[in-house]
Amino acid sequence: MTIKEVGEKYGISSDTLRYYERIGMIPPVERTESGIRNYTEKDLSWIELVLCMRNAGLPIEAIIEYVKLFKMGDKTFEARLNLLTEQREALIEQKKKIDIMLERLNYKIARYEIAVETGKLTWDAEDCKK
Numbered sequence: 001m002t003i004k005e006v007g008e009k010y011g012i013s014s015d016t017l018r019y020y021e022r023i024g025m026i027p028p029v030e031r032t033e034s035g036i037r038n039y040t041e042k043d044l045s046w047i048e049l050v051l052c053m054r055n056a057g058l059p060i061e062a063i064i065e066y067v068k069l070f071k072m073g074d075k076t077f078e079a080r081l082n083l084l085t086e087q088r089e090a091l092i093e094q095k096k097k098i099d100i101m102l103e104r105l106n107y108k109i110a111r112y113e114i115a116v117e118t119g120k121l122t123w124d125a126e127d128c129k130k
Helices: 003-010 014-023 041-055 060-071 074-118
Strands: none
Touching: 003 014, 003 041, 014 041, 041 060, 060 074
């Protein structure tokens, strides 16, 4: 597949794909004799993994490190496991913070729903906490 076709398939720009390759987020893509990138199924798998990891909130640096470790072979299984485990822990912590924010937001929404019905917004000390 050409870079344009890959970009259209995944909804990302050609510049983004070149960037991912240049900084090591995906391994180098084979090129045709004329120098045009020729994406294979293996390349597409890497792109899907990167997009999945980015959508999960993993930092670029962690993805680059993962690719480096992968390219070093099976001897890096433990290092890759540790990297992914650390990222999972960071996401769990982030999720906890988001859950707290959602709880506060839901509280405020409930208060305003009552205010819309009654025409009055009441205030109490709990409002300062939430």
